Amino acid sequence: MSVSQQVLLVDDDADLRASTEQALDLAGLSVTGLSDAAEALGHITGGFGGIVITDIRMPGMDGMTLMTRIHEIDSDIPVILITGHGDVPLAVRAMREGAHDFIEKPFSAAQLATIAARALDYRRLVLDNRRLRAVAGQADDIEARLVGRSNGMIALRRKVRTIGPSDADVLIIGDTGTGKEVVARALHDLSVRARRPFIAITCSALPETLIESELFGHEAGAFPGAIRARMGKFEHARGGTILLDDIGAMPVDVQGKLLRVLQDRVITPLGSNVAQDLDVRFIATSRVALEREVDAGRIRADLLYRLNAVSLRVPSLSERVEDIPLLFDQLLSEACARHRLPARRASPAFLAELARADWPGNVRELRNAAERFALGLVSDKPENPGQGSAIPRLADQIAAHERKILIDALIRHKGALKPVYEQLGLSRKALYDKLLRHGIDKTHFQVDDDAGG
Secondary structure (H helix, E strand, O other): OOOOOOEEEEOOOHHHHHHHHHHHHHOOOOEEEEOOHHHHHOOOOOOOOOEEEEEOOOOOOOHHHHHHHHHHHOOOOOEEEEEOHHHHHHHHHHHHOOOOEEEEOOOOHHHHHHHHHHHHHHHHHHHHHHHHHHHOOOOOOHHHHOOOOOHHHHHHHHHHHHHOOOOOOEEEEOOOOOOHHHHHHHHHHOOOOOOOOEEEEEHHHOOHHHHHHHHHOEOOOOOOOOOOOEOOHHHHOOOOEEEEEOHHHOOHHHHHHHHHHHHHOEEOOEOOOOOEEOOOEEEEEEOOOHHHHHHOOOOOHHHHHHHOOOEEEOOOHHHOHHHHHHHHHHHHHHHHHHOOOOOOOOOHHHHHHHHHOOOOOHHHHHHHHHHHHHOOOOOOOOOOOOOOOOOOOHHHHHHHHHHHHHHHHHHHOOOOHHHHHHHHOOOHHHHHHHHHHOOOOHHHHOOOOOOOO
8 A cells, every 4th residue: 555545543532543543554554643633634635645534522623524624625535434332323424424434333443444445445546537537638636736717727737637647757847835846746646656655855954964865865874873774765755756846955966966866766875885776756846947047056957957858837826817816715715624614705806806916925825815814814894995905915014014123123222213224224314214104203212302313
């Protein structure tokens, strides 16, 4: 069974959870035990490759509610309910509402393992059918993952469906927050490697002194502190896909070793002279065109030529403003499900205002706005008639931050302007202009009328 085909086991009873987890593990299933239904929701996406086994009776969110929330994200994820004797009628009702199966306490480990294996087979079949439909150009969950009706998104989905089933390495270019990892996961899920691991490596987050050990692994004694052999991330992804996020942040000397891996598909752990075959697909991402990074000396030219044989570009929101209302609606639905809140809808006027706003953080920033809206922190009603909606524009946030800095400096220097403009690196006139623009009266901060004011 692949790493991606996991079983989420949700039960607030620690002893029962531990014994069930052990029994399923002995049956050859990959199990993650969780005590809280809300925590389980954090593992669920539309492309989740596993199943969920949950107790019905739990404090906070119960198993029935968890099942509902899961099916709001993906209705084809099998949910198996664990019931007490008095819960059987409830479980029967849950079956009518979409539960995959239920099992009554006390149950045998073998019986649960059989039910779980059957559910995993079903989930695998669902995902395989989605992949085949995508290859055939039919409707699939790529539409839900890469939302948009703009020409740019239609073209991107078409390329993903074409390239995904191949085994070609891919370079994905896109601004911060556009969804490059979402595209990478879609490519993985459409490939024959979908049942194998998807390992995301953030190149900028790797410790420079240990980066080779992290990627290639090491033998015992390879360097001071290497007490035992360690498998690297590349080897951990055998048979699957490796995502090299922000490839431009990888040190140039390590890029040479990566190039050899890309060309020969072999790795040599530190401290070893034995090369090991590596069956993986590589996907790399970058926020900027790598040709500029080559010119700046941050990327090897030969690595660029090896990576960009197949490349995809993810458009920014500013290039597909017509998609913003549709995308916000979906992000809002996901946020409401994630936080166990009633479904909310934004008004047409609010959505129109969203489309007119700037989103330098792209989908990531829009997702944060949807989170705030779902939690009731943002209203879609205008604060003042004719003033527009209460959307936190970037310019407004910057202005509020600048105003706070000015006020803090005036308080610190008791309203004296000279030390304020010197501290902030402004001219006297620039400071006066900013105070006027923000409606700040320096006299409110003066203890006495000292010189320099």
